[in-house]
Amino acid sequence: MGNVIKYAISAGDGRVCKGCRDVEGQEVKQYDYFETQWGNVLFPPFHTDCRCAVEYEEISEPEDNKQIHNKMILLQKKAISLLEILEGTQKV
């Protein structure tokens, strides 16, 4: 399973305060804090009447994917040699 990150989304209109505009775009890990002018906050609302929301996104771990990929290639090679043996195209 990959890591989960989260990011804040402001209401996106002209009434968004500067503090929330600063937080928007910050990407932190699922259980980490957003750095805001009101201190470190886990998720919105960051202040009274804040209209921000939080989105979660699962990101994959490249290292894991690479290992799985290599294993699949190995299995594929084994499967191909087995097929070749079965079909008699390869002398054992």
Ligand SMILES: [Zn+2]
């Ligand atoms: Zn806000």
